[in-house]
Amino acid sequence: xxxxxxxxxxxxxxxxxxxxxxxxxxxxxxxxxxxxxxxxxxxxxxxxxxxxxxxxxxxxxxxxxxxxxxxxxxxxxxxxxxxxxxxxxxxxxxxxxxxxxxxxxxxxxxxxxxx
Amino acid sequence: xxxxxxxxxxxxxxxxxxxxxxxxxxxxxxxxxxxxxxxxxxxxxxxxxxxxxxxxxxxxxxxxxxxxxxxxxxxxxxxxxxxxxxxxxxxxxxxxxxxxxxxxxxxxxxxxxxx
Numbered sequence: 001x002x003x004x005x006x007x008x009x010x011x012x013x014x015x016x017x018x019x020x021x022x023x024x025x026x027x028x029x030x031x032x033x034x035x036x037x038x039x040x041x042x043x044x045x046x047x048x049x050x051x052x053x054x055x056x057x058x059x060x061x062x063x064x065x066x067x068x069x070x071x072x073x074x075x076x077x078x079x080x081x082x083x084x085x086x087x088x089x090x091x092x093x094x095x096x097x098x099x100x101x102x103x104x105x106x107x108x109x110x111x112x113x114x115x
Numbered sequence: 116x117x118x119x120x121x122x123x124x125x126x127x128x129x130x131x132x133x134x135x136x137x138x139x140x141x142x143x144x145x146x147x148x149x150x151x152x153x154x155x156x157x158x159x160x161x162x163x164x165x166x167x168x169x170x171x172x173x174x175x176x177x178x179x180x181x182x183x184x185x186x187x188x189x190x191x192x193x194x195x196x197x198x199x200x201x202x203x204x205x206x207x208x209x210x211x212x213x214x215x216x217x218x219x220x221x222x223x224x225x226x227x228x229x230x
């Protein structure tokens with residue numbers, strides 16, 4: 001069974017600084033996908049970035065990058081140049097190839113960006 | 116603007132009421148999902164529809180009844196709910212294949228309170 005772990009309940013960062021949100025996972029399926037979603041207080045889940053298990057390079061999307069360390073089974077999200085609007089809950093999620101319709105989420109990290 | 120529209124945004128109902136949550140998407144996605152999210156918890160999968168057929172039911176109590184009238188619409192019928200069913204109900208859609216990112220696009224959610 002797949003498992004996602006986010007060990008940081010909350011993180012604080014100053015505006016314009018970079019921040020890393022941790023995510024580790026466990027799966028026996030060699031083919032899987034890792035996702036990060038942002039959830040503002042409004043409730044909507046916003047897709048940020050995706051990394052496939054066979055991707056050779058770390059994924060990047062604008063200010064978001066994913067530090068993928070396959071041997072360590074970690075998929076940390078790096079947000080560069082934090083903005084006040086980045087304050088939200090951040091969820092790491094995984095989907096295995098064999099159960100590709102099931103996207104399972106970690107417990108989340110609440111990020112607060114201060115001026 | 117979200118491409119998955121959920122109505123109503125807020126719903127308050129008594130334990131004897133019958134109500135429905137509605138979800139609509141026009142992205143041509145063939146998979147649609149219901150997730151339940153309790154306060155300060157990650158979303159948990161309830162149901163998945165693939166090509167208008169129920170493909171996953173995560174042992175959800177029968178007081179929740181999903182329906183997929185067509186590929187663009189997904190309903191969740193609610194009957195005889197309990198106060199502990201109060202939560203944010205998130206609808207999502209995606210392409211239905213196991214390759215690549217197959218990103219789930221979420222709606223803004225329907226916040227349900229059961230009195």
